[in-house]
Amino acid sequence: MRSENGPGGQPDEGTGGPGSGKAAPEPERSLIEKVRRAQIIEAAIEVIAERGFAKASMAQIAQRAGVSKGVISYHFAGKNELIERTVEQVYEALGSFVQSRLAGQTGAAAWLRVYIGSIAAHMADHRSQLAALGEIFTHFRTDDGELRYGIASSEPLYAHVEDVFRAGQRSGELRAFDARVMAVSLQAAIDHMFAYWSTHPEHDLAAHARELVDLFWHATRAQHPDDDRADGGPDDHHPALS
Amino acid sequence: MRSENGPGGQPDEGTGGPGSGKAAPEPERSLIEKVRRAQIIEAAIEVIAERGFAKASMAQIAQRAGVSKGVISYHFAGKNELIERTVEQVYEALGSFVQSRLAGQTGAAAWLRVYIGSIAAHMADHRSQLAALGEIFTHFRTDDGELRYGIASSEPLYAHVEDVFRAGQRSGELRAFDARVMAVSLQAAIDHMFAYWSTHPEHDLAAHARELVDLFWHATRAQHPDDDRADGGPDDHHPALS
DNA sequence: CCATTTTCTGACCGCATGGCCAGAAATTTA
DNA sequence: TAAATTTCTGGCCATGCGGTCAGAAAATGG
Numbered sequence: 001m002r003s004e005n006g007p008g009g010q011p012d013e014g015t016g017g018p019g020s021g022k023a024a025p026e027p028e029r030s031l032i033e034k035v036r037r038a039q040i041i042e043a044a045i046e047v048i049a050e051r052g053f054a055k056a057s058m059a060q061i062a063q064r065a066g067v068s069k070g071v072i073s074y075h076f077a078g079k080n081e082l083i084e085r086t087v088e089q090v091y092e093a094l095g096s097f098v099q100s101r102l103a104g105q106t107g108a109a110a111w112l113r114v115y116i117g118s119i120a121a122h123m124a125d126h127r128s129q130l131a132a133l134g135e136i137f138t139h140f141r142t143d144d145g146e147l148r149y150g151i152a153s154s155e156p157l158y159a160h161v162e163d164v165f166r167a168g169q170r171s172g173e174l175r176a177f178d179a180r181v182m183a184v185s186l187q188a189a190i191d192h193m194f195a196y197w198s199t200h201p202e203h204d205l206a207a208h209a210r211e212l213v214d215l216f217w218h219a220t221r222a223q224h225p226d227d228d229r230a231d232g233g234p235d236d237h238h239p240a241l242s
Numbered sequence: 243m244r245s246e247n248g249p250g251g252q253p254d255e256g257t258g259g260p261g262s263g264k265a266a267p268e269p270e271r272s273l274i275e276k277v278r279r280a281q282i283i284e285a286a287i288e289v290i291a292e293r294g295f296a297k298a299s300m301a302q303i304a305q306r307a308g309v310s311k312g313v314i315s316y317h318f319a320g321k322n323e324l325i326e327r328t329v330e331q332v333y334e335a336l337g338s339f340v341q342s343r344l345a346g347q348t349g350a351a352a353w354l355r356v357y358i359g360s361i362a363a364h365m366a367d368h369r370s371q372l373a374a375l376g377e378i379f380t381h382f383r384t385d386d387g388e389l390r391y392g393i394a395s396s397e398p399l400y401a402h403v404e405d406v407f408r409a410g411q412r413s414g415e416l417r418a419f420d421a422r423v424m425a426v427s428l429q430a431a432i433d434h435m436f437a438y439w440s441t442h443p444e445h446d447l448a449a450h451a452r453e454l455v456d457l458f459w460h461a462t463r464a465q466h467p468d469d470d471r472a473d474g475g476p477d478d479h480h481p482a483l484s
Numbered sequence: 485c486c487a488t489t490t491t492c493t494g495a496c497c498g499c500a501t502g503g504c505c506a507g508a509a510a511t512t513t514a
Numbered sequence: 515t516a517a518a519t520t521t522c523t524g525g526c527c528a529t530g531c532g533g534t535c536a537g538a539a540a541a542t543g544g
Contacts (some may be wrong), residue, residue: 032491032541051387054296058532068493073533138380144294151441167494175460180386181435181453188434196426199393211423219461226394274511274521300502310505310523317521321502
């Protein structure tokens with residue numbers, strides 16, 4: 001089934017989530033190969049972000065990249081591989097950034113503040129990547145019709161956030177609540193923060209992120225009737241947005 | 243530009259949100275007309291929910307409805323009108339249900355409980371409608387490429403929820419926070435509750451909804467250090483989900 | 485400098501889409 | 515019943531899609 005000429009990609013990469021494979025064999029690539037792949041992925045991000053997934057055809061992406069359509073087929077096994085490599089690249093960049101910011105932080109309060117803040121900070125500098133990711137997650141489907149990156153592929157993320165909440169509950173820092181629902185709702189609030197920002201570019205993303213920290217801190221912290229400002233609450237102001 | 247035979251619809255309906263038009267002139271329709279339109283809309287909901295917006299072609303919808311493709315073109319001005327009528331129908335059913343449940347409720351605590359609970363209850367009984375709405379909101383675009391029902395069309399909803407929060411703040415029932423961010427986050431949490439439920443059908447939707455009430459009650463209520471269980475908090479249990 | 489390999493082009497293929505329409509069928513009206 | 519109108523069918527069209535291909539162009543290397 002593979003193209004007979006051209007390097008293509010590794011077509012059968014499996015079913016894991018976006019960053020699921022550190023087991024990628026990474027075949028050697030010539031210089032041109034690496035440059036072209038990066039160039040095409042960048043073009044794909046721009047076109048998807050600007051025109052939406054459905055309108056982001058191979059022809060559009062090729063035109064944006066300044067090459068002919070066949071080049072994409074030459075350097076990638078097909079559109080599916082192009083999209084998957086694009087997701088991997090964006091997702092890994094975000095993940096490693098957040099992880100580096102999170103390193104060394106202890107306690108649920110600090111974790112909340114740094115987690116939300118660093119995601120917002122990184123995405124504020126990568127708007128196209130953000131928009132493209134959103135389009136891909138909601139539109140890209142496998143051959144059998146299921147969303148390629150659906151809720152199911154967020155499972156590792158949910159599980160991790162859930163663990164953080166559970167640890168906070170065990171330590172007494174957080175109240176009793178359903179950690180899975182809280183994790184899903186936190187991701188939801190972050191997602192929609194970006195969606196709202198995308199259509200209201202003048203909206204203050206950093207301030208929104210701080211409000212979100214505040215929201216989830218109030219929602220999760222254990223009750224300390226008196227010292228509600230002495231227990232390391234992550235934030236302390238309520239600026240009026242917009 | 244209009245079809246020369248057949249009733250079609252009213253093509254130039256404007257740009258308002260889903261339920262924006264109570265000014266719909268509702269032209270007289272024959273019995274067959276009404277039956278066919280309902281039948282086709284129902285088929286559209288099923289196909290979109292099951293196969294996704296992109297795969298929901300006129301041919302697919304016609305086949306599901308048990309009629310030939312041309313019938314849709316005869317009764318609707320085009321695919322766009324079919325989708326818009328579908329959204330209106332689903333959205334208005336939900337809206338009137340929630341509004342009836344909300345009537346007579348006073349206080350932010352009761353409002354939160356009834357608002358979240360009634361949306362969840364109604365949607366639990368209309369899974370296909372819910373899935374179809376989600377697909378349409380994220381995929382359906384106007385001719386110029388913009389999402390037909392984007393964040394912008396949720397503005398009236400956001401504004402209303404915002405008002406409820408502001409009233410609660412003025413009455414002293416709720417703490418100081420950014421009402422817009424809270425409104426966006428509440429809608430986000432509700433949206434994702436359904437998304438999560440869609441891919442985890444065994445998930446307990448009602449319990450999730452109760453957790454959400456709890457979450458936003460803790461996030462928004464004013465601090466009453468001692469009587470945090472005596473001030474009419476909407477919910478009082480933390481069942482472990484899943 | 486020429487042979488070999490890598491890279492690229494632009495035309496082409498089969499397919500699915502939304503919309504269109506001539507005419508058939510069914511229903512209503514006179 | 516006969517004419518008029520409404521409703522329906524199924525095939526057709528132009529368009530755009532992802533993917534393929536023969537051969538041109540460029541890079542490589544002996």
